Amino acid sequence: MQQLVFAVATMVAGVLGCAAYFWGTSFLLDLIFPSKGRSGIEGSRNLRITNAIRPWLFLAPALFALTIYLIYPVIMSVWFSVHDRGGQNFVGASNYVWMLNDGEFRQSIFNNFLWLLVVPALATFFGLVIAALTDRIWWGNIAKTLIFMPMAISFVGAAVIWKFIYDYRAEGTEQIGLLNAIVVAFGGDPQAWITLPFWNNFFLMAILVWIQTGFAMVILSAALRGIPEETVEAAVIDGANGWQIFFKIMVPQIWGTIAVVWTTITILVLKVFDIVLAMTNGQWQSQVLANLMFDWMFRGGGDFGRGAAIAVVIMVLVIPIMVWNIRNAAKEMKGH
Amino acid sequence: MNPATRSPLTWAVHLSVLLLVALWTLPTAGLLISSLRDKDQLAVSGWWTALSTSTQNIVARAPGADTQVERDGKFVISGDVLEGTAAGEVSAFGFSSQKPTAFKAGETAELNDGEKLTVQADGSFEIVSDTKMEGSRGQRIFFTAAVPPRFTFDNYVEVLSAEGIGASFINSLTVAIPSTIIPILIAAFAAYALAWMPFPGRAILIAVVVGLLVVPLQMSLIPLLKLYNGVGAFFGVPAKTYVGIWLAHTGFGLPLAIYLLRNYMAGLPREIMESARVDGASDFDIFVKIILPLSFPALASFAIFQFLWTWNDLLVAIVFLGAGQDELVLTGRLVNLLGSRGGNWEILTASAFITIIVPLIVFFSLQRYLVRGLLAGSVKGG
Numbered sequence: 068m069q070q071l072v073f074a075v076a077t078m079v080a081g082v083l084g085c086a087a088y089f090w091g092t093s094f095l096l097d098l099i100f101p102s103k104g105r106s107g108i109e110g111s112r113n114l115r116i117t118n119a120i121r122p123w124l125f126l127a128p129a130l131f132a133l134t135i136y137l138i139y140p141v142i143m144s145v146w147f148s149v150h151d152r153g154g155q156n157f158v159g160a161s162n163y164v165w166m167l168n169d170g171e172f173r174q175s176i177f178n179n180f181l182w183l184l185v186v187p188a189l190a191t192f193f194g195l196v197i198a199a200l201t202d203r204i205w206w207g208n209i210a211k212t213l214i215f216m217p218m219a220i221s222f223v224g225a226a227v228i229w230k231f232i233y234d235y236r237a238e239g240t241e242q243i244g245l246l247n248a249i250v251v252a253f254g255g256d257p258q259a260w261i262t263l264p265f266w267n268n269f270f271l272m273a274i275l276v277w278i279q280t281g282f283a284m285v286i287l288s289a290a291l292r293g294i295p296e297e298t299v300e301a302a303v304i305d306g307a308n309g310w311q312i313f314f315k316i317m318v319p320q321i322w323g324t325i326a327v328v329w330t331t332i333t334i335l336v337l338k339v340f341d342i343v344l345a346m347t348n349g350q351w352q353s354q355v356l357a358n359l360m361f362d363w364m365f366r367g368g369g370d371f372g373r374g375a376a377i378a379v380v381i382m383v384l385v386i387p388i389m390v391w392n393i394r395n396a397a398k399e400m401k402g403h
Numbered sequence: 404m405n406p407a408t409r410s411p412l413t414w415a416v417h418l419s420v421l422l423l424v425a426l427w428t429l430p431t432a433g434l435l436i437s438s439l440r441d442k443d444q445l446a447v448s449g450w451w452t453a454l455s456t457s458t459q460n461i462v463a464r465a466p467g468a469d470t471q472v473e474r475d476g477k478f479v480i481s482g483d484v485l486e487g488t489a490a491g492e493v494s495a496f497g498f499s500s501q502k503p504t505a506f507k508a509g510e511t512a513e514l515n516d517g518e519k520l521t522v523q524a525d526g527s528f529e530i531v532s533d534t535k536m537e538g539s540r541g542q543r544i545f546f547t548a549a550v551p552p553r554f555t556f557d558n559y560v561e562v563l564s565a566e567g568i569g570a571s572f573i574n575s576l577t578v579a580i581p582s583t584i585i586p587i588l589i590a591a592f593a594a595y596a597l598a599w600m601p602f603p604g605r606a607i608l609i610a611v612v613v614g615l616l617v618v619p620l621q622m623s624l625i626p627l628l629k630l631y632n633g634v635g636a637f638f639g640v641p642a643k644t645y646v647g648i649w650l651a652h653t654g655f656g657l658p659l660a661i662y663l664l665r666n667y668m669a670g671l672p673r674e675i676m677e678s679a680r681v682d683g684a685s686d687f688d689i690f691v692k693i694i695l696p697l698s699f700p701a702l703a704s705f706a707i708f709q710f711l712w713t714w715n716d717l718l719v720a721i722v723f724l725g726a727g728q729d730e731l732v733l734t735g736r737l738v739n740l741l742g743s744r745g746g747n748w749e750i751l752t753a754s755a756f757i758t759i760i761v762p763l764i765v766f767f768s769l770q771r772y773l774v775r776g777l778l779a780g781s782v783k784g785g
Contacts, residue, residue: 070573070574070577070645071573071576071577073577073645074576074577074580074581074645075580077581077645077646077649078580078581078584078585081581081584081585081649082584082585082588085585085588085589086588089592089687090687093685093686093687097685118600119602121596121600121686122596122600122601122602122605123596123602125592125593125595125596125600125686125690126592126593126596126597126608128589128592128593129589129590129592129593129657129661130593132589132650132653132654132657133611133612133615133654133657133658135630135654136623136627136650136651136653136654136655136657137615137618137622137623137654137655137658138615139626139630140622140623140624140625140626140627141618141622141623143625143626143629144622144623144625144626147625147626147629154629193423196423197420197423200416200419200420200423201420203413203416204413204416204417204420207420210420210423210424212767212770213424213427213428214423214424214427214428215766215770216427216428216431216763216766216767217427217431218766218773219711219759219762219763219765219766220431220715220759220762220763221714221715221716221717221734221758221759221762222715222717222734223715223717223734223737223738223758224715224734224737224755224758224759226741227434227737227741227751227752227754227755228430228431228433228434228755229430230741230751231430231433231434231437231748231751231752232430232433234748241447241448241449242449243445243446243447243448243449243450243748244449245429245430245433245449245450245451248449248451277427277430280427281427282777285774285777285778286777286778289778309412334617334619337619338619338620338621340621340717340718341717341718341734341738344717344738345737345738345741357619357621360621360624361621361624361718364624364625364628364722371625371629374624374625375625375626377621378619378621378622378624378625379622381619381621381622382618382619382621382622385617385618385619388617389614389616389617389618392613392614392616392617393610393613393614396609396610396613397606397610400606400609
């Protein structure tokens with residue numbers, strides 16, 4: 068309780084501090100370069116100066132935080148990746164060489180590749196199908212809310228939920244995990260799903276698909292509603308059936324949105340860490356880059372060089388999407 | 404389409420959506436139901452059987468020989484095997500682990516040393532012997548009992564008190580609330596500058612913000628950990644503090660906040676600002692009196708995102724706040740429990756439900772802002 072009071076007090080102080088900063092600097096600026104009531108050259112000169120300075124006053128705290136928490140670390144991670152475990156001695160590319168020869172790293176790259184193939188594809192596919200289906204029924208909004216709900220659940224919470232589904236009891240005893248109960252009901256043998264090498268990756272992916280489908284559904288549903296009615300009507304008149312209308316008329320019109328959904332989930336997949344940590348912690352050949360990186364940060368007192376090198380690999384994988392996003396945003400701005 | 408063909412198709416749509424909804428809700432429903440079940444039942448039967456009566460094999464031990472009473476020249480030990488269990492009715496019993504269900508309730512079993520054991524369906528039992536019984540350890544009684552479904556809040560009471568979930572709940576709140584409020588204020592001013600104040604380099608700054616949106620958190624961890632350790636050592640304060648994690652969440656949340664708010668503010672009508680400016684209002688006045696109130700939907704969207712993200716976050720919390728018993732947030736505690744109490748589903752399900760209840764409440768009450776924020780943050784890029 069005490070710490071909550073402390074938190075609220077700090078928060079109030081922080082908010083007041085921010086407000087005081089923005090108000091105070093604005094006030095000072097007007098005091099030093101007064102433009103109101105000044106006439107002629109001096110007034111307009113002061114107005115010009117204040118107009119040039121004020122944006123930077125508004126931006127300063129944000130730029131400061133972005134620099135410290137994102138830009139500086141990106142540069143420093145690259146720097147750490149060519150230094151030894153404590154960050155003292157330059158070691159050249161040896162962290163990267165170690166990486167390429169490390170079986171666990173190659174396993175992680177392979178698994179990440181699987182994740183990248185499967186999760187965005189399945190989440191987008193389910194999202195699209197659900198968006199299209201729920202638009203046609205009266206209780207569609209309720210269905211959407213329920214499918215959207217896992218989005219609010221933490222990866223760790225979701226991991227517990229699904230670990231319970233994958234729970235395994237020895238053959239012959241009653242299964243309390245849903246999946247094994249179904250398998251047994253159909254006459255199969257119960258399996259310890261998350262310990263099956265290779266296949267366990269897919270059982271972990273199911274969790275992320277479960278979480279992300281709602282996101283894809285919400286965005287694609289809005290895009291589907293934005294499709295002009297006339298195009299669909301024209302297709303109906305031409306005698307197209309439901310499948311043709313959906314795949315040949317509607318889907319091509321929302322390719323842009325599908326791409327955005329796909330890339331957003333792709334970024335998320337590259338960073339996935341909590342699920343693997345909670346489910347297997349990388350055992351049984353289910354390691355991924357983000358968890359491997361976390362592992363090296365603390366393993367044996369922490370190897371910052373190797374950890375940073377793995378982080379840099381994740382960053383490099385993200386860069387194409389980053390460039391694509393920036394281009395799109397620039398196009399968008401010109402359109403305004 | 405004529406009605407005759409439409410009808411089966413409509414049914415197919417209804418059925419497939421129903422199936423998908425079931426797939427997406429059953430996992431969470433299973434968790435909730437399990438967390439409310441009696442822990443002995445939870446351990447032996449699936450949550451989908453929660454409403455049916457289950458049978459359970461239980462072992463009880465009769466009291467020792469010192470409790471025997473003499474009755475009609477015989478020595479009797481009596482008691483109730485169901486005492487302390489949730490079970491309702493005994494159907495069978497036995498006295499050895501090889502044959503735990505050798506006798507039906509009400510029958511009398513002859514024990515090896517001439518004693519006679521009778522267990523009734525209601526659980527009461529008697530051990531009758533012609534001679535005085537000896538030994539302090541009582542007879543083991545195996546029995547099968549029908550257990551009526553039982554729901555209880557015991558699991559919640561246990562995790563909130565004994566497993567430290569209650570303390571972690573407070574920690575999570577302490578992390579999430581300031582981490583949500585602080586970035587909003589900083590981002591709102593920056594977003595206004597990027598949307599409505601002309602200055603050289605504005606387009607580049609916006610591009611930088613868009614770029615930073617996707618920078619993986621992993622890139623920040625090691626340098627910031629080093630930086631925090633350095634700052635901590637320099638000022639002689641601990642490196643892992645709440646202030647540190649609030650600022651970290653602020654930094655990581657800012658790109659999305661600035662991006663969302665700038666997009667929203669840029670869409671506000673120019674005329675409002677121009678007429679205010681003609682009336683002599685300064686940028687500061689315009690921002691506080693006009694832009695902020697008008698931007699409420701966007702502010703709410705971001706606030707929900709940031710709250711969900713900071714509440715649900717595990718990585719930032721364990722790196723910048725630490726994994727000690729006192730500072731663990733809910734997600735961190737849950738991971739620890741998965742390791743240490745991996746088989747105790749009554750503890751895991753109740754703990755998990757406590758960690759997800761707050762986001763679920765936020766989700767169901769403020770869903771429309773969440774959807775609006777998602778659309779503003781994603782569709783624009785296409």
